[in-house]
Every structure is written in C-alpha cells, then in structure tokens.
Amino acid sequence: MDYRKLLHIPQKCAGRLVNHHLSWLGVAACLPLLGTATAFAVANGAQETEPARIVQQKVVEQLSLPPFRFADSQTRYWRDESIKRGDTIARVLNRVGVRDDETRRLLYGDNAQAKNLLKLKVGATLSIQTNDSGELFGLRFLQDDDNGEQVLVVLEKRDGKWQASNDTVAAESVETVRSINIKRNAASELATANVPADIRGQLAEVFADQFDLSSLGAGDRINLVYETMVYAGSAIASGNLLAVSIERQGKLYQAYYFAHDSESGAYYDAAGKPVKKGFSRQPVAGARISSGFGLRKHPILRTLRMHTGIDYAASAGTPISAPADGVVVKAARESGYGNVAMIKHNAKLTTLYAHMRAFGKGVKPGLKVKAGDIIGYVGSTGRSTGAHLHFEVRINDQPVDPATNALPTPGLGRTQLAQFNAKRVQLSAKLDLLQNIPVNVAQID
Template structure:
C-alpha cells in the first residue's frame, strides 16, 4: 500500500471543498439551521428554575388642565355651501343648522326682488355663523333683470339687517387650456371646462378661414384667455388673448391687440387682420366710448358686464345697418329703451339700443340693405346721455362686436412694433401648452 497517497487525501479534499461553488452554497444554506441548533442547545442548558419577571399594571389618574371656554357668540366664521337642486335660502340655512328667525324673516321681507333671492343649482352660498347657529350674513352671486352678475349680500350691521345687490369687485387672471379633438371641437372644449362665451368667441376668430366644427379627431386647440375672479371664484370671462389651432397638419394662430382702452381685434402672427368684418360701422365716423367687458355703469354706479359697445354720438344721428339683414325686433325694452335687432344669418344678430326714434316704416320681417337707416341716436331707457349701444350675438351669446363684426383696420408701423412685442410673450405661453401632454392640460 502506498501510504503517501493517504497523506495527500486530506489536502485534495480540502482543495476541492474550497474551490467548489456547490459546497459553499450548501454551507451558506445550513447557517440558519446551525443557529437554531445552537439556540436550542443554549436554551436546554439553562436552569428550568429561572422564571421571567412578572409584569405589573399601574393605573394613575391624571388631572387635565382647565379648558378655557371662549364665548361662542364672539367667534364667527364663513362657511361655503353648494346649492343643490330645489334649494331655497331657508332650506339651505336649515341644513346648516341656522335657527335665526329674525334673519330669515328679514331675508324674505327685504327690498330685494324674489328673482334675486332665487338660488341657482351649482352656485355657492357663503354664510357667516357662530357655533350657536346664529346668522350674521350671507352672500351669493346671481343675475339681475338685465342678465348682469351681481353680488347679493344680506348682512347684520349692529342690531339691524341690510340688503344689497351690487356688482362684485373682480380681478383678472390668465387661464390656459389645451385640448385634443376626439369627437368634436365643441365637445373637447366643454370637457375641458372652457366657458361657452370663450367657445363662441373662438368660433368667430377663424370663421373667415374655416368653421370650428370642421376640426377632426387629432386636431388640437391651445388657448390663453382672461378669467375674472371674485374671491377666487370664476365670475365671467374676458377676451381670448391668444389661440393656436393645429388643423389637418396646418397651424393657425391669432393674437388679440387692443387699439385703445375700449376696442381691439385679432391678428395673425404676421400682424395682418384675421377677419374682414362688416363693411360699415352703424354710426359713421363715431368713436367707441365704452367697450365690451366689465365696465363702471354710469347710472348704477357699479361695475357691470357691458355686453356690447357704445358709440359717442349726438341725438338724431342716423344709425345704419352695417350689412344686409332682416329686421328681427322693433320694440321698447326696459333698460334698452327703443331697440332694433337685425338678423344677418342663421347665427349672427346685432342689437341697437337707446334710439330716440325708429326709421319710419321699419318693422319686424323687413329687409334692409347695408347702409340703410334703421333709427336715430337717442337716450331712451337706462342712459345718462345720447349714444348708441350696439351688441353682437352669436347663437344668442353676446360677443365683442369689435372682434367679430366691425371692420378690422390695418395696424400702423408703431402698432405693429407693439403687437410684435406683445405677441412674443403670448407665443411663449402657447409653446408651453404645445409642449405639455394634452391629456394633462385637458384635465387641468
């Protein structure tokens, strides 16, 4: 027997174990079991006479510091409540736990009209209360008899109640929206919560080039428009400031440019007018004295949504039809005074108010030609002096006459420079919208 081979066996075996991956994996897998065996061995080696300490439960009564009570009547807070279908002021106050008979009694005996006190579903009623359910005031937005937004406020001053319905103080904010057409442009804009006033205005900006309804699936619309806020709540909208439409691979842009403090129009990126408008103004050579939008009402001494434009002109100045039309209305209407409404096509109508008198023989159904006299400037209705109030309505929705119907003038050299500077900033906003995923902007 070769004993030298036996001497080499341990060395070979050790070498194989060290260089074998399977051996090392087996050793690693056995470590937890070795730990268990060790723990068992240690535990079995302990004396059975040693017992764990007994837990003790200690209960001690603690005295709380005295609670400082605040007089509930001195703590007031405002609470907003959404108006639900069928809600009245009394029903909503009852839901809020208000049990103030004096307050509810005054509300329905106040000088405000019943229509002003009717709540609109989805509106917000703000109430000032205390913890005892005592009412100190309430506010909500509503429309007056002229369709203008007012803030209805009923407040307790001292020991008496007061009621008012005045135009709210608002602040302007730029709002951006970007949508992709899936079924229709109007549907995509509505889904993105774009107000109907903006949708109507948008449809007219490019109407000389294409109809908004012609947009197809995959086309995109990016918008920058003004929103007027009251206490953070959208109240109404202003002009579209910039818009970009990607239609069938072509790109269309429009930018609003103010000619003065009262009027403006839309121009392409090159500064050229986008709309031709009517060939004539209703009052030849007159200037626009009050533009479309929120304005200070000279009679009511408060801000009002001015749904048209005013021309400064003397009593008796002829009022002309700006284009061929059919007479829709010849009547006397409350704040409008003597008013004529012309229908120019299936969706477009124009209104002329405060006339001193109508043109002889003018009646509903009559056909008029561009430049034909329809009446004369006056001061009838709610007016402080002679002027012409003109409105343009698209499918019954008031839009800015200066941007939809009136002749659009060519910009001067200085205006083109100002337009270029302004449009660069708005173009940056449109580019930002272009770079944002449409699904994000559409859900914003």
C-alpha cells in the same frame, strides 16, 4: 495468499473516504433527508393524539354611533357652484355643506336681494362663502336685469343679518390659459375644460372666415390665453380672448388680440394682418366707441355690471344703419333699452340696437334689410345718461364683443405694429409652453 492484506482493506477504504473532499459533500447533501425522515417519524407519532374540540358562539350586540359634529373650523373659503337643470337654491347650498337652518334664514328672512337667487338660470355661477361648520357668510352672482345686462349682486351676513354689500367693487383681470387635445368634439371638450361660454363664442368666430370650429377632429389641438375678471379672489366673468393657436389637420392657425384704445380692439395673425374680415361697415359712421364690452360700473345705478355690448357716442338724431344684410326680428319699446331693434343676419348671428330716438321707416319684425339701410336714429330712450347707441352682437344668443367679432378690422400703422409685436412675443411664449405640454391643461393663472 496473504490474508493479513485482506484485513487491512476496510481500514484503507475508510481512511480514503475521510480524507477525500467529495465524501464530505455527499454527507452534507444527505443531512436534509435524514431530518425529513426524523420529522416524519415524529409527525406520525403525533397523529395518535385527538385535537381539542373548538366551540363557536355567535354574539350580536347593537352599537350606537357617536353623534356627528362638524369640525370646529372658523376658516372661511369661497366655492363656485354652477346652477344645473332642476336645481333649487337650497339644493345648491346643500351641495357645498351649508346647514339647513342657515339656508332657511337666507331665503325666508327679511332680505329682498336674496329673492334674486330664485331667478338664477341654468348655467349661472353662484359663489358661496362658507366654513367647515356649514355656516354661510356671503354670496355673489351675476343677475340679469330688465336692461339685458348683468349686475353683480353681493350679499354678506353682518351681525347675523343679511344685507347687500356697500363696499367699493374692484375687479381685476388675470390671464388664464387652457390647452385641449381634441379627441371627439371641440365644443363639448371646451366645455368640459371649463372654458367660459362667452370665450367659446369668441373662439368660434375668430377663424370663422377660414374654417368652422366644429370641423376639428381627433388629434387637433387648441391653446388659449384669455382674461378672467376676479373679484375678492373669485372669478366672476371673462374678458377678452387674448391669444389662440389651433392645430388643425397639421396646419397651425394663430390670432392675437390688439387693443386699438381703452374700449375696443381686434384680432391679428403673427404678421399683424387682420384675421377676420367682419361687417362691411359699422352702424354709426365715423362714431367713436365710448364704452366697451365687459365689466364696468354702471353710470346711473353705480353697481358693477357686465356690459354686453358697446356704446357709440353720437348726437341725437344721427342715423343708425344695418352693418350687414338681415331680417328684423324685433322692433319695440322696452323699459331699460328704450326703443330697441334686433336683426338676424344668419342662423347664429344677431345684432341689437338700443336707446334709439325713433325707428327707421317701415322697420318692424319681418322686414328684410340690406347693409346700409337706416333702421333708426340715435337717442336716449330707456335707462340712459345721454344720447348714444348701445350696440350688441350675439352668437347663438350669447353676447360677444362686437369690436372683435363683427365690426370691420382696421389695419395697423407702424407704431401700432411695433406695439402689437411686443405684446405678441409675450403671448406667443405662453402658447409655445402650452404646445409643449402633452396633456390637457385646465387652469394656470
């Protein structure tokens, strides 16, 4: 046996390990373990040193907040606040940041018009002009008067004193749209979407001959285009419902407003056919409408007023007939309306007749009348510029345009049909846009 060969074995193995690439990989893998072991050893040695003791002490100090001051901004802006049940005017002004001293100067100063603020009803809208400092500069609101109409009251602070504005009132009409996906109840969701009460009343009647608005359920949809009357940058009233499409149980219903003249109009479907039948007759046969429904400048008081009915131009003594069956619920003399009668036609619909010279024979509360029965005669009693009939239609006590909600709807001639189609194309584009939006639309002006 050659022992010299045994001496060379360790040398050969060491050389193979050094030259083989797998050997170096093994060494690299062991390095973290060696580091851990070293760190563990150091840590064990450090445990012998006792940590320093930390002393905690609780300190309580009363700090005073700096005095609060409104931002020094002179920018004025308008805000609309709805009068809620239990509200006072002071509470409403406080909600928009008006200072208490400003409120006191308004309510308890020498200003007779400010007292009308205390008469605002629940649901009324108060427009308030203020700034970030809580100063109050102006107020606007529609106030009921003894004539059953609403007058626009404009208050401005000039040189530190409150007074009614004598500026010329110029309200403009802008188109407003709403789109509502019905989830539960149409009436409540229209209100939540801030659709005005009079527009909701018109909407409920447009398709009344075909279905009840309350029959809409989950998955149905309402798209609206209507007029908003704007004064000094703030909405003060609503005009006509211009176009509506309702998707109900998979079926589409559409209606478009067409103005017959400057004072009246009616609703027609996409083909130009009347949507609603209306009453069988009008209260004054053959008379023209001299003043339509909506905002107007009062001919006597020269103030901007919400005309809650329509006026028929007719000579004194012209008979006034009931346009549909009903029961007389009022026949009395009032300061603004003069001789006024009211007929209830069903659970939600009533009509009113004002400025009459005299009542028809036997007309008094409780009398049942048929369509065509004479209930009075055209006159000029009360606050009136001349002989005419003021005629109102109210749905759930909310005044609506009689021309679109109750009166007979005339057919369209060839020229009118061409005009109708031109307007319908414009309104249809807006309804189609709303239909393609998958979410509710609250406001687009």
